[in-house]
Amino acid sequence: MGAGLAGALLATLLARKGWQVDVLEKRGDPRVQGYGGGRSINLALAERGREALRQADADDAVMRHAVMMRGRMVHFADGRQQLQRYGRDDSEVIWSIHRGDLNISLLDLAQRAGAGLHFHQRLDGVDFPACEARFIDGLTGATQVHRFSSLVGADGAGSALRAAMGAQVDMGERSEFLDHSYKELEIPPGEEGGFRIEPNALHIWPRGRYMCIALPNDEHTFTVTVFLPNHGEPSFASVRTGAHARALFERDFADTVALIPALEADWERNPPGVLGTLYLDRWHLGGQAVLLGDAAHAMVPFHGQGMNCAFEDCVALARALEDHPDRHTAFAAFQAQRQPNALAIQHMALENYLEMRDRVDDADFLLQRELEQLLEQRHPGRFVPHYSMVSFMRVPYATALARSEIQRAILVQATAGKDSIDQVDLALVDARVLAGLDVLVDAP
Numbered sequence: 001m002g003a004g005l006a007g008a009l010l011a012t013l014l015a016r017k018g019w020q021v022d023v024l025e026k027r028g029d030p031r032v033q034g035y036g037g038g039r040s041i042n043l044a045l046a047e048r049g050r051e052a053l054r055q056a057d058a059d060d061a062v063m064r065h066a067v068m069m070r071g072r073m074v075h076f077a078d079g080r081q082q083l084q085r086y087g088r089d090d091s092e093v094i095w096s097i098h099r100g101d102l103n104i105s106l107l108d109l110a111q112r113a114g115a116g117l118h119f120h121q122r123l124d125g126v127d128f129p130a131c132e133a134r135f136i137d138g139l140t141g142a143t144q145v146h147r148f149s150s151l152v153g154a155d156g157a158g159s160a161l162r163a164a165m166g167a168q169v170d171m172g173e174r175s176e177f178l179d180h181s182y183k184e185l186e187i188p189p190g191e192e193g194g195f196r197i198e199p200n201a202l203h204i205w206p207r208g209r210y211m212c213i214a215l216p217n218d219e220h221t222f223t224v225t226v227f228l229p230n231h232g233e234p235s236f237a238s239v240r241t242g243a244h245a246r247a248l249f250e251r252d253f254a255d256t257v258a259l260i261p262a263l264e265a266d267w268e269r270n271p272p273g274v275l276g277t278l279y280l281d282r283w284h285l286g287g288q289a290v291l292l293g294d295a296a297h298a299m300v301p302f303h304g305q306g307m308n309c310a311f312e313d314c315v316a317l318a319r320a321l322e323d324h325p326d327r328h329t330a331f332a333a334f335q336a337q338r339q340p341n342a343l344a345i346q347h348m349a350l351e352n353y354l355e356m357r358d359r360v361d362d363a364d365f366l367l368q369r370e371l372e373q374l375l376e377q378r379h380p381g382r383f384v385p386h387y388s389m390v391s392f393m394r395v396p397y398a399t400a401l402a403r404s405e406i407q408r409a410i411l412v413q414a415t416a417g418k419d420s421i422d423q424v425d426l427a428l429v430d431a432r433v434l435a436g437l438d439v440l441v442d443a444p
């Protein structure tokens, strides 16, 4: 169910292994009618996602349209800018990709691998005892019933398959919505057709309780995402009109005003998108149905890992189906492997919101970051920065979280009350690192 990012990649992986796969998608074919949008316009692709794409031989096609992002370009309230590198050098970067281009590349691959793609087919209900799924044709309104042997739900955060499974058993489902939403705006190319601001960075305008970010697109535009509270001042409740938005930007994001010519129109046209985390105790119904990607564990976007995690799910599910003799066991093994990791990245994504909007311009945060980089040099492979474990490695997210918590305690303790790295007792910190952390080996 669903020919979005995870559905298209999983179909490719499974069809290549000889499974008979049919993908049913409620929207039209984006290759015929253009990409219909939906969630964010562009996404940050990191090593986990790239490795999954390599497994499907999709990496080359996708990377042709990717723009490298070396780090965060922080835009301070006083107009200063500072590039905070994500990694040590250009081998440790993330990539901005256009959701529509990525989806189209993956659909082409799925089709070439032999998967059947069926558009305008919205899953409407499932009769599990009869092994029949019911779809509504978006063009004709007609109902169609398909027999199935197993259903895979890659139908996103509002999954209809999850709802159908939940009508059979208690899935232990709960959603926690953030009291913040987002809206997208655009920085068009400059007069000469080039990028208007530094292309190889993820731009952030942190302003405490709210922020803007901007990711580059390969047609030399940037997609700006504004994150604001739903209530209070400023918020989506108080900044309602284009004129209100202009006033907010002139006050708090002054260096962007000249870059977003359609600010008022974009603001009034694009509705705010909600942000939330979906927790689910059960990801599968015996061997009949299983969920993955956002359908199983939607998360807030602040670590840029929702798609990367969904792509890791695809590889794990394809492998579980190969390794286990029956689907019930395969789906159970898939859930056992992925659920603790999904929980870990959901937690880290929530934490990262605070860091991005409120911490990246703080002196104590910058000192901790400086010490983190120093400890990475002093203890290579043992003290690996949090961001690197999540974005440049494929160690399980749960391992990254556990180690990050130990590391953060070391950094906070060592820098408390200090204003420069010279004041830090490095011998003591070294001893703590050696006692608390073993050498980290990446996933094979």
Ligand SMILES: Cc1cc2nc3c(=O)[nH]c(=O)nc-3n(C[C@H](O)[C@H](O)[C@H](O)COP(=O)(O)OP(=O)(O)OC[C@H]3O[C@@H](n4cnc5c(N)ncnc54)[C@H](O)[C@@H]3O)c2cc1C
Residues within 6 Å of the ligand: 001, 002, 003, 004, 005, 006, 007, 024, 025, 026, 027, 039, 040, 042, 043, 044, 045, 121, 122, 123, 124, 154, 155, 156, 157, 158, 159, 160, 161, 182, 225, 273, 292, 293, 294, 295, 301, 303, 304, 305, 306, 307, 308, 309, 310
């Ligand atoms: C603002 C924002 C920014 C983000 N930035 C990043 C980022 O930088 N990096 C990152 O890794 N992740 C990011 N994410 C997360 C990422 O978008 C999701 O994790 C990813 O899209 C999940 O893929 P999916 O295939 O599970 O779901 P989706 O991409 O949502 O695909 C679901 C598909 O199912 C279809 N569908 C839905 N219902 C039905 C139905 N009833 N019948 C048939 N088909 C159906 C939909 O039309 C869609 O095509 C971001 C998310 C948001 C909201």
